Amino acid sequence: MTLSGILQSLDQDAVALYGYARDAAAQSATSIQAIRPESSTLLGFARGIGLQAAVLIMVAGLCWRLAGILLLRRRPQHALSRASWLGRVGGGAAMIFTRSFPRRTFLPRIGVSVGLSTVFHVGFFAILLGGAPHILIIHQLTGLIWPDLPKGVVVMISGLTLAAMLALLARRIAHPVMRLLSTPDDYLSWLAVFLPVLTGILLSGETIASYESLLALHILSVELMMIWLPFGKLMHGVLVFASRGAMGFNFARKGAAT
Amino acid sequence: MNAEAKPPQPPARAPDVAEVATAMRGFVSDFGPTAALALESCVHCGRCAEACQFYVQTGEAKYTPIHKIEPFKQAYEREVSPFAFAYRWFGLAPKVTGPELQSWQEMVYDSCNMCGRCSLICPMGIDIADLVEQARHGMFEAGLAPADYLGALAEKEHLTGSPFGLTITKFQDMLHAIGIEHGVVMHVDEARADIVPTVSSIDLKTYPASMAAIAKILNHMGASWTFRTDGFDADNVSLTAGDRQGQRTTTMGIVNAAIACGATTLLMPECGHSFTEMRWEAANEMGHALPFSVLQITEFLAEAITDGRIRVNKAQQKATYHDACQVSRRGGATAAPRVILKALGVDLHELEDAGDANWCCGGGGGVALINRAAPLRAKAFEIKQRQVEATGMETVFTSCSGCRQTLEHGGKATQWSTTVASLLELVADNLAS
Numbered sequence: 001m002t003l004s005g006i007l008q009s010l011d012q013d014a015v016a017l018y019g020y021a022r023d024a025a026a027q028s029a030t031s032i033q034a035i036r037p038e039s040s041t042l043l044g045f046a047r048g049i050g051l052q053a054a055v056l057i058m059v060a061g062l063c064w065r066l067a068g069i070l071l072l073r074r075r076p077q078h079a080l081s082r083a084s085w086l087g088r089v090g091g092g093a094a095m096i097f098t099r100s101f102p103r104r105t106f107l108p109r110i111g112v113s114v115g116l117s118t119v120f121h122v123g124f125f126a127i128l129l130g131g132a133p134h135i136l137i138i139h140q141l142t143g144l145i146w147p148d149l150p151k152g153v154v155v156m157i158s159g160l161t162l163a164a165m166l167a168l169l170a171r172r173i174a175h176p177v178m179r180l181l182s183t184p185d186d187y188l189s190w191l192a193v194f195l196p197v198l199t200g201i202l203l204s205g206e207t208i209a210s211y212e213s214l215l216a217l218h219i220l221s222v223e224l225m226m227i228w229l230p231f232g233k234l235m236h237g238v239l240v241f242a243s244r245g246a247m248g249f250n251f252a253r254k255g256a257a258t
Numbered sequence: 259m260n261a262e263a264k265p266p267q268p269p270a271r272a273p274d275v276a277e278v279a280t281a282m283r284g285f286v287s288d289f290g291p292t293a294a295l296a297l298e299s300c301v302h303c304g305r306c307a308e309a310c311q312f313y314v315q316t317g318e319a320k321y322t323p324i325h326k327i328e329p330f331k332q333a334y335e336r337e338v339s340p341f342a343f344a345y346r347w348f349g350l351a352p353k354v355t356g357p358e359l360q361s362w363q364e365m366v367y368d369s370c371n372m373c374g375r376c377s378l379i380c381p382m383g384i385d386i387a388d389l390v391e392q393a394r395h396g397m398f399e400a401g402l403a404p405a406d407y408l409g410a411l412a413e414k415e416h417l418t419g420s421p422f423g424l425t426i427t428k429f430q431d432m433l434h435a436i437g438i439e440h441g442v443v444m445h446v447d448e449a450r451a452d453i454v455p456t457v458s459s460i461d462l463k464t465y466p467a468s469m470a471a472i473a474k475i476l477n478h479m480g481a482s483w484t485f486r487t488d489g490f491d492a493d494n495v496s497l498t499a500g501d502r503q504g505q506r507t508t509t510m511g512i513v514n515a516a517i518a519c520g521a522t523t524l525l526m527p528e529c530g531h532s533f534t535e536m537r538w539e540a541a542n543e544m545g546h547a548l549p550f551s552v553l554q555i556t557e558f559l560a561e562a563i564t565d566g567r568i569r570v571n572k573a574q575q576k577a578t579y580h581d582a583c584q585v586s587r588r589g590g591a592t593a594a595p596r597v598i599l600k601a602l603g604v605d606l607h608e609l610e611d612a613g614d615a616n617w618c619c620g621g622g623g624g625v626a627l628i629n630r631a632a633p634l635r636a637k638a639f640e641i642k643q644r645q646v647e648a649t650g651m652e653t654v655f656t657s658c659s660g661c662r663q664t665l666e667h668g669g670k671a672t673q674w675s676t677t678v679a680s681l682l683e684l685v686a687d688n689l690a691s
Contacts, residue, residue: 064340064341065298065340065341067340068294068339068340068341069291069294069295069298069340070291071291072289072290072291072294072338073290074290074291075290075542076542077541077542078541078542078544078545078546078547078548079537079538079539079540079541079542079547079548080541080547080548080551080552082590095383099380099381099382099383100381102305102379102381103378103379103615105610105611105615106305106308106309106379106615109308109309109314110305110308110379113303113304113305117303117381172302175304176319177304177307177313177319177322178302178303178304179319180319180320180322180325181302181304181322181324181325182302183302186301186302231341233301233302235298236299236300236301236382239295239298239299239382240299240382240383242295242299243295243296243298243299243382243383243384244382244383245383246291246292246295246383247377247383247384247385248383250292250385254538254588254589254590255589255590255591256374256587256588256589256590257378257586257587257588257592257613257614257615
């Protein structure tokens with residue numbers, strides 16, 4: 001089944017498998033049966049051509065950017081390495097994880113930054129991988145499935161994530177160093193992540209609009225994020241593995257501190 | 259080589275269009291996937307600022323490490339990045355101008371020790387110190403290395419192989435004089451030798467006893483060794499100035515001299531950047547692996563003490579130790595000086611952040627050779643002064659004569675009573691008979 005098809009069948013499956021949309025459907029004048037792509041131009045677009053375009057742009061952009069970086073001329077290293085090839089690979093793999101945990105000596109000066117970004121990143125992935133509708137999509141795409149987080153927990157995590165994002169934004173604007181470094185890309189990337197989290201939390205509460213409209217907005221905001229991913233700072237979500245891995249590999253060669 | 263403090267002076271003139279183009283070509287010509295990944299990955303989190311002594315001590319955002327290479331990032335985006343065409347079409351990354359590059363001289367040279375503390379904190383794994391080294395290539399090629407007097411020394415080194423223009427004859431005379439003064443047999447220009455020690459121009463000018471110390475230790479070991487006057491000055495000021503040609507010329511002189519006498523070990527002096535150059539970059543400049551091993555003197559001493567080739571007496575001393583960034587954090591030899599100090603029975607009182615997270619003395623990366631950077635160096639020195647005083651020790655050992663000199667100068671300016679001493683000389687003074 002295509003991703004579009006999966007998204008179109010999501011409402012019924014969500015009800016059948018998780019009961020996720022049941023409350024919303026009961027509260028709303030709109031019945032589950034009424035939630036159909038045909039019933040809403042916006043939702044239909046979001047689930048159809050919008051999604052297809054987003055996937056296409058994202059994949060093409062990712063390929064182009066990664067190729068443009070990785071195909072640059074590589075200079076051979078002739079200096080005698082302190083570590084074996086396996087040791088260097090291990091160093092690269094280790095740094096992918098260890099750089100998530102700064103040295104204790106740095107924490108007094110970067111504790112706020114580390115705390116906020118940890119809450120945001122953990123929260124974002126908890127929503128993405130713990131929310132029942134998201135699990136359903138992943139299940140239908142890959143066959144993989146795992147227990148979902150209770151809806152109330154997901155809502156609470158979403159709230160924390162939003163709060164952390166707002167604090168990060170305030171910090172970016174207020175802190176002299178971050179203000180100096182920041183470009184429109186940083187703010188656009190922030191917005192591209194903020195909108196899906198915001199529309200997701202609104203969708204779960206169904207307070208300001210119909211489930212159908214909010215679902216359309218949520219899907220569209222995710223598509224915006226997908227489209228922006230290869231072109232801006234969001235790409236760090238992909239590049240982080242390569243940049244940390246490369247540094248770990250090179251530093252293992254020298255025996256340098258990691 | 260620290261000079262007296264002078265007020266900051268701007269470079270004489272901004273580079274013209276052709277020079278800027280040269281600088282940008284110089285910069286992007288270095289680019290491979292690792293450097294590209296680094297620039298593409300930065301999320302502008304600003305954490306690198308909190309690891310940098312110049313930002314921490316001044317609070318000025320412009321000293322944020324990743325900001326120091328901003329024009330070069332701009333050049334990368336316009337010329338090399340996967341979306342370079344879009345950056346040019348939409349004017350997203352304007353061309354770097356001469357005045358802009360001129361104004362960046364302070365960022366790229368005066369306020370970066372290339373100590374790599376920022377590289378240690380970066381959550382994205384960006385080696386900012388390495389990027390600064392590459393940015394300096396572009397700056398040098400645009401004629402923007404600080405002339406007073408890092409650039410001047412690099413120029414002399416480029417021409418003569420020695421930043422002070424020391425000739426072979428002069429070096430021979432110096433070595434013989436040092437041998438007589440210290441009562442030690444100097445081996446000079448022998449046709450065959452296993453070990454070839456090199457020297458730093460700082461040692462030549464200020465700490466000649468360190469050359470006597472090397473000789474004394476190698477004689478004690480009964481080693482086959484010789485100084486080579488056809489390739490001796492390992493300082494490589496060119497590396498910190500950004501002169502790639504001078505860097506290679508200087509390195510080749512030493513490599514060829516070591517090869518000529520069939521050396522199996524090239525011994526690097528108590529000098530951080532010379533070790534970086536010879537241990538990690540020389541082979542790449544030569545295009546092949548070096549036919550001998552390259553050891554920093556502390557590594558060599560630690561190994562020789564451990565395997566019994568060097569026997570030492572107990573020094574019965576209390577002291578602290580300052581790590582040279584290029585030897586410890588970036589060179590992988592953090593443990594070596596501690597092995598030596600332990601063998602000597604030194605009661606070591608470590609500095610806060612000792613070892614891999616150590617703060618630079620403030621003079622690294624050629625900053626000690628930039629006159630107008632003296633006020634910034636003094637700010638960086640304050641950290642070290644505080645840390646040393648917190649240990650209550652009256653002696654701080656180090657294994658880099660650049661650090662030693664920077665700390666001595668900083669101490670002189672503040673009437674500091676602490677003694678800064680060489681680890682190499684400590685070993686030489688405590689050899690078991």
